[in-house]
Amino acid sequence: MKLLFINACVRDESRTRILADKLLLKINEAYDEICLKDIQFPVVDEGFLHERDRLAYGNEFDNPMFKLANQFADAEEIVIAAPYWDLSFPAALKQYLEQVNVVGITFKYTEEGVPVGLCKAKRLWVVSTAGGFYAPEEYGFGYIKALAESYYGIKDVRHIKALGLDIVGADVEKILTDAENEIMDMDI
Numbered sequence: 001m002k003l004l005f006i007n008a009c010v011r012d013e014s015r016t017r018i019l020a021d022k023l024l025l026k027i028n029e030a031y032d033e034i035c036l037k038d039i040q041f042p043v044v045d046e047g048f049l050h051e052r053d054r055l056a057y058g059n060e061f062d063n064p065m066f067k068l069a070n071q072f073a074d075a076e077e078i079v080i081a082a083p084y085w086d087l088s089f090p091a092a093l094k095q096y097l098e099q100v101n102v103v104g105i106t107f108k109y110t111e112e113g114v115p116v117g118l119c120k121a122k123r124l125w126v127v128s129t130a131g132g133f134y135a136p137e138e139y140g141f142g143y144i145k146a147l148a149e150s151y152y153g154i155k156d157v158r159h160i161k162a163l164g165l166d167i168v169g170a171d172v173e174k175i176l177t178d179a180e181n182e183i184m185d186m187d188i
Contacts, residue, residue, distance in 0.1 A: 002120075003031035004075035008082040008093040010037045015176060019160060020081035020127040022183045027079070032071065036092035044098050056104050069102040073119045078154070080144065084130035084161075089140045097147065107151045117153015124154045131166025 005024060009017040024031060042048055055063050061070065072078070082089035100106055107115045126141050141159045148154040162179040164170050 001029050002074060002076045003027060003029045004071065004078045004121075005031045005033045006078065006080045006082075006093070006096065007033055007035045007037075008080065008090045008096075010090065014081075014083065015129040015162065015165060015172075016081050016083040016127055018176065019129065019162060019179055019183065020079060022180045023079060023125060023127055023160060026183055026186065027077070027188055029077075031079070032075075034068070034071070034096070036090070036096055039092070039096070041092070041095040041099065044095075052102070056102060059104070061102075061105055066102060066105060068096065068099045069105040072100040072152075073106050075119070075121050078121050078124040079127065080125065081127045082140065082144075084128050084140050089128070089144075097144075101147070101151065107153070115151045117151060119152040119154055121152070121154045123156040123158065124148045124152075125158050125160060127160045129162045129165055131164070133163050133167075 003024075005020070007017065007020070009020075011017075052065060055061075055065060080093070082093050088094075103109065104118075106119055107117050109115055124144075126144050128140060141161075145157045145159075148157045160179065160183060162175050165172050165175055
């Protein structure tokens with residue numbers, strides 16, 4: 001199985017990464033990791049879009065510009081580790097999604113303009129942690145789930161989360177252990 005791990009964690013002691021590592025251990029497959037903090041994403045401006053469109057219309061999908069999109073589309077399962085910051089996931093994950101959202105690679109449009117997914121993945125996991133309890137589903141996970149289901153054709157989208165980690169008096173170890181136990185009890 002081609003497992004793709006998209007790592008949007010930046011801290012060395014990332015709580016999100018700890019949970020993602022537990023999930024990867026549970027899945028028990030070799031994986032390719034994309035560490036987003038190590039990528040210098042191009043600015044998506046008019047020039048970038050013009051070049052991307054030119055290459056896509058010419059079916060030049062083997063161009064290096066599409067490396068991330070091709071890797072994403074070819075993955076059979078995807079794990080995204082993204083902490084919940086400032087009411088969403090890290091900006092680098094949005095930049096990454098801008099690179100993989102390519103007509104002709106990750107999705108296509110019908111004549112009626114309806115997106116049809118072209119990705120091979122049957123399942124996508126989003127692992128996240130948050131200091132509070134404020135709606136990570138709507139502002140982080142929900143966005144990724146909508147893209148996966150509506151554009152990429154990935155219908156099995158799951159969210160693993162540990163919330164309330166920075167609330168005064170929170171038992172951080174118990175919250176993380178409960179999330180880890182949930183992962184270990186899952187049928188994969």
